[in-house]
Amino acid sequence: NAGVMQNPRHLVRRRGQEARLRCSPMKGHSHVYWYRQLPEEGLKFMVYLQKENIIDESGMPKERFSAEFPKEGPSILRIQQVVRGDSAAYFCASSYNLSTDTQYFGPGTRLTVL
Amino acid sequence: GQQLNQSPQSMFIQEGEDVSMNCTSSSIFNTWLWYKQDPGEGPVLLIALYKAGELTSNGRLTAQFGITRKDSFLNISASIPSDVGIYFCAGRLTSGTYKYIFGTGTRLKVLA
Numbered sequence: 398n399a400g401v402m403q404n405p406r407h408l409v410r411r412r413g414q415e416a417r418l419r420c421s422p423m424k425g426h427s428h429v430y431w432y433r434q435l436p437e438e439g440l441k442f443m444v445y446l447q448k449e450n451i452i453d454e455s456g457m458p459k460e461r462f463s464a465e466f467p468k469e470g471p472s473i474l475r476i477q478q479v480v481r482g483d484s485a486a487y488f489c490a491s492s493y494n495l496s497t498d499t500q501y502f503g504p505g506t507r508l509t510v511l
Numbered sequence: 512g513q514q515l516n517q518s519p520q521s522m523f524i525q526e527g528e529d530v531s532m533n534c535t536s537s538s539i540f541n542t543w544l545w546y547k548q549d550p551g552e553g554p555v556l557l558i559a560l561y562k563a564g565e566l567t568s569n570g571r572l573t574a575q576f577g578i579t580r581k582d583s584f585l586n587i588s589a590s591i592p593s594d595v596g597i598y599f600c601a602g603r604l605t606s607g608t609y610k611y612i613f614g615t616g617t618r619l620k621v622l623a
Contacts (some may be wrong), residue, residue: 401553430610439515439599440554453609467513488553500544500611502553 399424401491401503402471408510416483418477418506422491429472429498431464434486443487446472479510517600525622530587533615534600542603544611545574549596555600558585572607580605590621593619 402421410416422429427448430441441457448464457464461479466472476483486507490500518533524530534543542594545610546554558569560576560583567574571588583600597618 403553433612439615440601441613442610445609450520456610465562468562498557499556501556504553507551 401426401489401501403489403506405504405506406504406510407507407509409511410479411511412480413478416479416508416510418474418487418489418508419471420474420489420491420503421471422489423493423501426491426493426501428436428492428494430490430492431472431474432488432490434488434505436485440488443474476508481510484508484510487507512558515600515602515612515614517617519617520615521620523620523622524590526590527569528590528591530590530594531584532598532619532621533582533584534602534614535582536602536612538582538602539580539605540583541580541605542611543574543576544601544603545572545583545585545622546597546599548600548616554599587619590619592621592623595619595621 399466401423407452431443434440444457444464445453449468461477463475486505488502488505490502493501515534515536543594545557548554558567558574563580564578565576573586575584597616599616600614601610
C-alpha cells in the first residue's frame with residue numbers, strides 16, 4: 398500500500414520562475430493538506446483541500462500561491478514568480494476521513510530559489 | 512497565531528536512558544499527534560490521542576493527552592541510536608478548524 402507520494406523531491410528555481418509541487422495522497426484518501434517547513438522550525442499549515450474543493454486556505458499567502466486537487470490526478474501546489482524567501486520544504490499530508498484525525502505525510506519537496 | 516511550546520528544544524542522552532518531552536499551550540485541543548522526522552524525510556506518525564487523560568503506547572513510546580487538554584507528553588523508554596531525530600507534537604483545536612498546529616520540535620541525539 399503506497400504512502401503519500403510527492404514529486405519532485407528537490408526543486409531548484411531562479412527568482413521569478415514558477416514552481417509546481419505535486420502530491421498523490423494515499424489510496425482511498427480524499428483529503429489533502431499542504432504544509433511548509435523552514436529550517437529548524439515546525440510545520441506551518443497552508444491549505445486543506447478535498448477533491449475539486451479548497452476547504453481552508455487560511456495559511457496560504459494571498460499572492461503567488463495557489464493549490465488545487467482535481468477530480469483526477471495529484472494535488473498541485475503552485476508558486477508563481479518565486480522569491481528567495483519561498484525556499485523551504487513543502488510537505489503534503491492526506492487523510493481518509495476527517496473524523497479519524499490522522500494525517501499521513503509524504504517525503505516532502507525541498508524548494509531552493511537561487 | 513496559536514503556538515505550541517515544545518520542550519526541550521534539544522537533548523543529548525545516553526543509549527538506554529529514558530526520554531521525556533512535552534507540548535503545552537494556552538489553548539484547548541481535542542486531538543494530539545506525535546510525529547518523528549528523520550533528516551530529509553517527512554514526519555512519520557507515532558501516536559495519536561483523542562481523549563483527555565488518554566494514555567497510549569507504541570512499543571517503547573508512550574504518550575498522554577493531558578487532563579486539562581492543553582498539554583501532551585511523550586516518553587521514550589530505553590533509548591537506542593535509531594531514536595535520533597526530531598519529534599513534533601501537533602494539536603488540533605476544538606474550535607472546529609481542520610488544521611494542525613505543530614510544535615517547534617525536540618531534537619533528540621542518542622550517544623551510544
